Amino acid sequence: MAKAQSKRELILDIAEASVLSKGFGGTSIDEIISAADITKSGFFYHFRDKNHLARALLQRYLDTENAILDDIFDRARDLHGDPLHSFLIGLKLFAELMEDLPNGHPGCLVATVAYSERMFDQEVRDLNRQAILAWRERFLGVLKEIAAIYPPRDDVDLMTVADMITGTVEGGIVLSRAVGETAVLPQQIVLLRSYIRLLFSPAL
Amino acid sequence: MAKAQSKRELILDIAEASVLSKGFGGTSIDEIISAADITKSGFFYHFRDKNHLARALLQRYLDTENAILDDIFDRARDLHGDPLHSFLIGLKLFAELMEDLPNGHPGCLVATVAYSERMFDQEVRDLNRQAILAWRERFLGVLKEIAAIYPPRDDVDLMTVADMITGTVEGGIVLSRAVGETAVLPQQIVLLRSYIRLLFSPAL
DNA sequence: ATGACCACTGTACCGGCGGTCAAGTCGCGG
DNA sequence: CCGCGACTTGACCGCCGGTACAGTGGTCAT
Secondary structure, three states: OOOOOOHHHHHHHHHHHHHHHHOOOOOOHHHHHHHHOOOHHHHHHHOOOHHHHHHHHHHHHHHHHHHHHHHHHHHHHHHOOOHHHHHHHHHHHHHHHHHOOOOOOOOOHHHHHHOOHHHOOHHHHHHHHHHHHHHHHHHHHHHHHHHHHOOOOOOOOHHHHHHHHHHHHHHHHHHHHHHOOOOHHHHHHHHHHHHHHHHHOOOO | OOOOOOHHHHHHHHHHHHHHHHOOOOOOHHHHHHHOOOOHHHHHHHOOOHHHHHHHHHHHHHHHHHHHHHHHHHHHHHHOOOHHHHHHHHHHHHHHHHHOOOOOOOOOHHHHHHOOHHHOOHHHHHHHHHHHHHHHHHHHHHHHHHHHHOOOOOOOOHHHHHHHHHHHHHHHHHHHHHHOOOOHHHHHHHHHHHHHHHHHOOOO
């Protein structure tokens, strides 16, 4: 949670933390404005209503997450030219990043939106959908490169494998939070890495 | 969603559907009581407050889910004596069950509780935690049986593999809902099955 | 210096929602 | 016919999302 440079960013910071711990419907504007030391009118100056807050929240979240993913997998590319090995390094870096979060992963807004669909307008739901589809394409691209060199050992659909990357993270976050063990998420990513290695490695 | 035999069950049916589509904080008692054709006092006769509703909701959900899992993996046991093959059959049956849901999986209450932690008292959070831990133990038992016969091909922690079963389902549900493709969840389960097979099969 | 604009504040109001309270109703089994 | 479980009636409270609109202090270009 970086220091807010403007009231608008401060509102988003506070709202994000609250939404991830209480859900969107459980987050009150009154609570946000008192924490941000702003008036109700001040809040509605920045966001027309709660739906606009949700959209800004989700958009900002997706931008930062995608920047992190770009960074990790770009660095992994620099460390190894081979697509399989570079991807495995990327997953390891990702797991380490998740492990270094002191209080565990704060939660994924995509999941909260998915579990409160009927609270949002079509625009927010579409944004959420496009985010998942973008991750699917991102990982599918890498997996196709890998499969071109290393034929998969099992007859799997690469798109489903791409979804598994996102799904493992989403599932790992739910588990981590529910049991209160921050280690669960990084462990799940490492296990996913084991599957990818097993799937594409020629006779380990 | 079976037909309610009592007003109490009817309230739980309506509340469950609403909580899974709008979140707990987004579900209003007024909305539940008008759908259940009951008065507000009638609602509070059955549940002292929203927290007690949450507890009853979660408890009932866990009981039915565990009964379904018992049924599936018991049937799989009957179909094949070998623990690995029986587990693989169980996962297939599970995937088929998820595929046959006409509108996709309605969502998992464990995930909604995990993503609205601060809305509930300690009792509800503990119930949620115990549910995940019970699934961990359930699958860990099976995996230990399998590993005793088929040594895993990769040096994995079986508890983490057990968590992966639960995590795949939770992640698969989030993805399915977010992209609006009911097929994603069953696909993820089938892919998990591919990993289990790959992990334990002696040189496929 | 002045005026326009940005980022807010102040105040008053609305209906919905979670929750409380006390008293009453209706059917059913003992 | 009495008691009990499963509700209803109706009045009330304070919080919350949202609306409306007039006002204010600082910054910046002219």
